[in-house]
Amino acid sequence: MINIILALGLVNHVVTALPSIVSERAPAAKQMGYISVSVATLWTTPSKPRPLVDAPALTNPADIDGWLSSMNVSQFLDLTDNSRTQTQALYGAQVGIISEQDGWYEVEAIGQPTPKDAIGYPGWVPTAQVSLDSSYGKxxxxxxxAAINNVATAPLYRDALMRDKYLEISYDTRLPVIAHIGGLIQVAVPGGGSAYLSAKHATVYGSVSKIPYPTGKDLVKAGKLFLGRPYLWGGASGFAFDCSGLTHTLYDAHGITIxxxxDAQAGFTGHGTNVAQSDLQAGDLMYYATNISSSSSIYHVTMYIGNDEMIEAYNAGTPIRITPVRFGDNYWGAQRFLTH
Incomplete structure (x- = not known):
């Protein structure tokens, strides 16, 4: 195992690198960029977005709510069936730019480790959704x-009177603080300038290490913020999630990178501790696989919340829900990432 210490901005301090399953490594990033829309979707290739259906997700500003509300179940399923989307990156998040092609950047989403790249999840985003503002990076x-950590999404305003809404931003969005003004937090934004958040929606931390270590109950409380939100293949924002996007984000918001x-969550050998069915505690992750002898065949993850229930982003057409635990033939096992 290798511990990789990240010094790339507002990313959790220590990431435990994936073990020998890492077989693909994206080319090294040539430049850092910063997401300049509320949520940027990382696409598998520039040709994967559908010309009409996905147009709202490709602009700046991106209309994520409009995109999600315009799709029917078959269109949501098509994202999965044709592997169109990979993950998402939040407003202000850092991405490593690998290459540029016809209005698209090939990027890696820093802080989202995967067997494809232990540093960041690879994919393609429109260049219009990425700022190259190095002063923001500083x-x-x-x-x-300021971290959005108690609502699924929150408004960001251009003015201190909160009359001119700029964007709706996601849970776990982190923006550099410029000043506190009464019940407002003035934050820096990618591309220069500033905007304003209600202090009711965010908590200010001096560094990621200052985020309080969570209890299982903390993770459960946060997870319930997203009940009823849509399932989205590759979703990793308070607007919509896929199964692992939900669990990754819940832990990330509490300062823990998985x-x-x-399969990558279960494959963090030395990071998560295997847990017996009889010993499940709130916050434990439960995995399901086509072959219970192999972590590489894991296809679904949920989070145990207590009382024989779990929270999950199950599939297209099924909103994020709480449901009884399942211990069928495809149950791979559970792991605990909280150490105290």
């Missing part, structure tokens, strides 16, 4: 940050 690395995909 603020990321030197200023305290793998982005379900």
């Amino acid at each position: 603020l990321q690395s030197t200023k305290p940050f 793998g982005r995909d379900a």
Whole structure:
């Protein structure tokens, strides 16, 4: 095992690298960029977005709510069946730019480790959704940050009177703090300038290490913020999640980095501790596989919340829900990532 210490802005301090299953490594990033829309979707290739259906997700600003509300179940399923989307990156998040092609950047989403790349999840985003503002990056690395951590999404305003809404941003979005003004937090934004958040929606931390270590109950409380939100293949925001996007984000918001995909989460050897059915505790992750002898065949992850129930982003057409635990033939096992 190798511990990789990240010094790339507002990313959790220590990431436990994936073991020998890492067989693909994306080319090294040539430049850092910063997401300049509420949520940027990382696509498998530039040709994967559907010309009409996915247009709202490709612009700046991106209309994520409009995109999600316009799709029917078959269109949501098509994202899965044709492997169109990979993951998402939040407003202000750092991405490593690997290459550029016809209005698209090939990027890696820093802080979302995967067997494809232990540093960040690879994919393609429109260049219009990425800022190259290096001054913002300096603020990321030197200023305290405001983290959206008690609502699924929150409004960001251009003005201190909160009359001019700029964007709706997601849970776990982190922005450098410029000042506190009454019940407002003035934050820096990618591309220059500033915007304002209600202090009711965010907590300010001096560094990621200052985020309080969570209890299982903390994770459960956070997970319930997203009940009823849509399932989205590759979803990793408060607007919509896939199964592992939900679990990854819940832990990330509490200062703990785990793998982005379900199999990668279970594959963090030395990081998670195997847990027996009889010993499940709130916050434990439960995995399901086509072959229970192999973590590489894991296809689904849920989070145990207590009382023989779990929270999950199950599939297209099924909103995020709480459901009784399942211990069928495809149950691979559970792991605990909380150490105290």
